[in-house]
Amino acid sequence: GLRVLKLNAVSKVCSAPITSSNQLRLLQWNILSQCLGQNNDGFVKCPEEALTWENRKYLIVEEIVRNNPDVVCLQEVDHFKFLERMLGSQNYNGIFFPKPDSPCLYIQDNNGPDGCAIFYKRDKFELINFDTRVLEVWRVQSNQVAIVANLRINESGKEICICTTHLKARNGALLSKLRNEQGKDLLRFVNAMAQGRPVIISGDFNAEPIEPIYSTVLSYKALGLSSAYADLNIKEKTNASKQCNGNATTNENSESDGGSKEDLSLAELSANSEPPYTTWKIREEGEVCHTIDYIFYSKKHLKVNNCLQFPSENEIGVNRTPSFQYPSDHFSLMCDLEFTDNSNDLI
Numbered sequence: 001g002l003r004v005l006k007l008n009a010v011s012k013v014c015s016a017p018i019t020s021s022n023q024l025r026l027l028q029w030n031i032l033s034q035c036l037g038q039n040n041d042g043f044v045k046c047p048e049e050a051l052t053w054e055n056r057k058y059l060i061v062e063e064i065v066r067n068n069p070d071v072v073c074l075q076e077v078d079h080f081k082f083l084e085r086m087l088g089s090q091n092y093n094g095i096f097f098p099k100p101d102s103p104c105l106y107i108q109d110n111n112g113p114d115g116c117a118i119f120y121k122r123d124k125f126e127l128i129n130f131d132t133r134v135l136e137v138w139r140v141q142s143n144q145v146a147i148v149a150n151l152r153i154n155e156s157g158k159e160i161c162i163c164t165t166h167l168k169a170r171n172g173a174l175l176s177k178l179r180n181e182q183g184k185d186l187l188r189f190v191n192a193m194a195q196g197r198p199v200i201i202s203g204d205f206n207a208e209p210i211e212p213i214y215s216t217v218l219s220y221k222a223l224g225l226s227s228a229y230a231d232l233n234i235k236e237k238t239n240a241s242k243q244c245n246g247n248a249t250t251n252e253n254s255e256s257d258g259g260s261k262e263d264l265s266l267a268e269l270s271a272n273s274e275p276p277y278t279t280w281k282i283r284e285e286g287e288v289c290h291t292i293d294y295i296f297y298s299k300k301h302l303k304v305n306n307c308l309q310f311p312s313e314n315e316i317g318v319n320r321t322p323s324f325q326y327p328s329d330h331f332s333l334m335c336d337l338e339f340t341d342n343s344n345d346l347i
């Protein structure tokens with residue numbers, strides 16, 4: 001069914017996009033690699049037929065096109081040519097960067113390596129430049145990648161730096177440390193590419209908000225990043241409590257200017273306000289339901305107006321995802337971001 005745009009801390013009405021030259025709608029989605037989903041993931045409650053490319057491919061395209069995003073950041077793309085053809089007919093240009101040693105390549109009848117992709121509306125933006133990176137951990141290349149694209153909005157001339165990534169999967173202290181190192185490398189890469197432009201970093205970080213990478217992103221001074229979904233939830237809570245008792249204390253406008261204790265509490269507040277899940281699946285080992293996908297944005301230059309709500313537990317159904325209804329085990333994240341007045345004082 002149709003998912004609902006959560007409007008700026010007010011009602012939950014389905015709204016048509018108002019995409020002015022001062023606004024930008026971004027959709028972030030791990031679409032589930034066709035090859036891995038069908039052969040590797042072990043989604044024990046998902047009917048085999050639901051996992052076929054024939055069944056999934058138009059569900060994926062439909063979800064993207066229906067939501068009408070200006071920018072699309074995808075992970076686990078192993079059918080880039082198909083998406084490029086479909087989205088190409090809908091006013092999008094795309095960039096793809098495969099993982100150097102994608103696990104897909106070790107599966108029979110694969111469709112090539114999986115990787116990250118960025119699509120953008122070609123009538124809204126001009127591509128200034130882009131770069132790709134194999135993320136490094138302790139100066140050694142890992143098997144995870146990122147794309148950065150600098151875009152100029154034709155109508156306003158405003159520029160924005162978009163990045164997407166898919167960090168190392170699986171649990172364990174060592175892997176959570178590895179993700180943190182990949183994230184540090186990513187942030188340096190983005191900062192070097194952005195050259196002071198407003199930044200959006202979205203992706204599958206494979207890390208819950210309690211992992212070190214989450215606070216590493218939020219406390220990276222040079223970019224001043226904040227999490228879109230968490231921020232809208234905080235705003236909603238604050239407004240609700242204002243309406244209830246009139247004089248609620250709020251730290252909405254408290255500028256963090258360096259104190260690491262303050263950073264920690266801001267990161268904690270943010271972590272506590274993330275949605276309850278961005279992926280929900282059942283494997284042999286059991287059910288996995290947690291938040292590991294994010295849209296981060298530079299708070300100085302952008303504000304969040306709307307976020308796309310996640311389907312409820314009921315809508316998802318007892319067998320969770322993927323399913324005939326939901327083609328990926330991850331849900332799409334989407335938000336409307338607006339340039340603030342501060343976005344003029346750069347470059």
Ligand code: NDP
Pocket residue numbers: 030033036040041042076099101102103106143144167168169170204206283
């Ligand atoms: P990652 O560990 O980052 O994960 C690869 C994919 O596996 C991701 O798309 C991830 O999805 C998915 N995944 C996560 N958890 C599970 C799970 N419990 N069961 C099944 N799939 C899961 O992979 P790397 O790119 O670092 O590559 C390493 C992997 O590739 C190894 O695990 C190895 O099996 C395979 N490989 C095999 C080789 C060989 O056969 N010779 C050679 C090289 C690699 P998500 O991000 O959505 O969680």
Ligand code: CA
Pocket residue numbers: 032033036076
């Ligand atoms: Ca996956």
